[in-house]
Amino acid sequence: xxxxxxxxxxxxxxxxxxxxxxxxxxxxxxxxDAERWGKETEIAIERGLFFDRTASERTTLLELIERYRLExxxxxxxxxxxxxxxxxxxxxxxxxxxxxxxxMIAKHRDARLKTVAASTVKxxxxxxxxxxxxxxxxWGIPLAAxxxxxxxxxxxxxxxxxxxxxxxxxxxxxxxEESGHELTGIVRVALETGARLGELLDLQWKHVDLxxxxxxxxxxxxxxxxxxxxxSAAVSALKSLPVRHISGRxxxxxxxxxxxxxxxSRAVKRAGIExxxxxxxxxxxxxxxxxxxxxxxxxxxxxxxxxxxxLKRYTHLRAEDLAKKLG
Numbered sequence: 001x002x003x004x005x006x007x008x009x010x011x012x013x014x015x016x017x018x019x020x021x022x023x024x025x026x027x028x029x030x031x032x033d034a035e036r037w038g039k040e041t042e043i044a045i046e047r048g049l050f051f052d053r054t055a056s057e058r059t060t061l062l063e064l065i066e067r068y069r070l071e072x073x074x075x076x077x078x079x080x081x082x083x084x085x086x087x088x089x090x091x092x093x094x095x096x097x098x099x100x101x102x103x104m105i106a107k108h109r110d111a112r113l114k115t116v117a118a119s120t121v122k123x124x125x126x127x128x129x130x131x132x133x134x135x136x137x138x139w140g141i142p143l144a145a146x147x148x149x150x151x152x153x154x155x156x157x158x159x160x161x162x163x164x165x166x167x168x169x170x171x172x173x174x175x176x177e178e179s180g181h182e183l184t185g186i187v188r189v190a191l192e193t194g195a196r197l198g199e200l201l202d203l204q205w206k207h208v209d210l211x212x213x214x215x216x217x218x219x220x221x222x223x224x225x226x227x228x229x230x231x232s233a234a235v236s237a238l239k240s241l242p243v244r245h246i247s248g249r250x251x252x253x254x255x256x257x258x259x260x261x262x263x264x265s266r267a268v269k270r271a272g273i274e275x276x277x278x279x280x281x282x283x284x285x286x287x288x289x290x291x292x293x294x295x296x297x298x299x300x301x302x303x304x305x306x307x308x309x310x311l312k313r314y315t316h317l318r319a320e321d322l323a324k325k326l327g
Contacts, residue, residue, distance in 0.1 A: 002016045002039060002042055010029060011028065012027070012029070012030065012033075013027045014027075014028065016041045016042055018042070018046075021050070024052065053143075053144075056097040056098035056135075058096070059096065061088065061089070061093050061094075061096075061097055061100060062089055062093035064097065064132075065088065067139070069082075069085060072134070073085070080120070080123050081127065084123055084124040084127045085127070087112065088108075088127070092105075098143065100147055102147045102150035104147075105147055105151045108124075108125075109125060113154055118154035118155060118157065119156050122153045125148055126148075126153075128148055129148035129149070132148060133146060160279075160280060162275065162276065162280040162283060163283060163287060164276075168271075168273055169191070172187065172267070172268070172271045172273060174271070175267045179266070179267055181241060182251055182252075182253045183264075184237075185237045185238065185240060185241045188237035189237050189238065190278070191285050191288075192231045192233050192237070193228050193231075194281075194286045194289065195217060195228065196221060196282060199217045199221075201249070201251055201254060201256065201257065201260065203217065203251065204248045205250055206248060208250065213229060213234075214228065214230060215227070217304075221304070224304075226301070226304050228302050261278070282303070285303075286303050286315050287315050296308055299311060
């Protein structure tokens with residue numbers, strides 16, 4: 001039975017005890033509310049439907065975000081995590097976890113879509129969902145249901161399928177030469193290996209074995225190291241680079257992708273090529289791997305894709321080339 005007792009001059013505390021369950025206590029302003037909660041809790045326990053909301057009602061999303069920043073973020077690689085947490089803090093941080101509903105998350109989604117890309121909003125909602133799941137599974141702050149599961153993610157635009165057109169590679173390399181051997185080198189290596197920009201900027205000479213034609217990429221986007229084969233063209237590109245820099249990095253001219261992208265944009269503009277991003281070279285390289293005859297497993301071991309579905313997104317074979325094979 002629920003026990004109701006006065007607490008102070010203006011509060012009523014109700015306590016529900018049942019064997020096999022921790023005692024449940026709540027404080028209310030009116031006795032009627034206390035008795036109602038006590039009866040509802042007793043019925044829920046008897047029917048096996050009771051869910052303790054105390055922790056989730058006392059913990060704000062901001063408190064969870066702060067703990068997540070401290071314990072989880074340092075172990076993550078994604079650059080979107082910190083900005084996404086900042087946005088979630090501004091939008092929903094002041095609310096208790098138990099009070100956050102699917103409707104509130106949907107409003108956040110719709111408001112953000114007015115200023116940022118769908119992919120950004122999708123990452124924010126997915127991050128919130130992961131945070132709520134973590135709080136329930138490991139931090140002792142569970143919800144009966146994750147409200148993010150009820151919110152539709154915004155559809156993302158169709159992925160890019162840009163490949164180099166006839167003559168564009170020559171124009172691009174010529175424009176790169178005007179910026180120096182290092183830009184030409186990184187473009188040539190990217191076209192031969194399909195490595196991401198970040199992987200190439202982090203590549204160090206001590207992890208390059210020109211005699212065995214391999215390079216070791218560390219702590220890649222998917223969280224794993226991988227050794228990639230270097231074609232003769234990639235080896236030639238690496239050998240053409242200037243004397244090794246004291247930092248040990250192969251492509252040391254750029255500290256990060258931001259500074260590289262400025263150099264890249266200028267080179268593409270000089271080449272007179274439109275709508276070409278450096279990441280498109282990864283699409284081009286992966287497609288060329290298949291055109292050279294590599295099977296999906298071989299291509300994935302070079303590109304680092306964990307699933308064939310992701311590998312397919314980066315593979316754009318030309319219909320005219322396939323027609324020649326068909327005869």
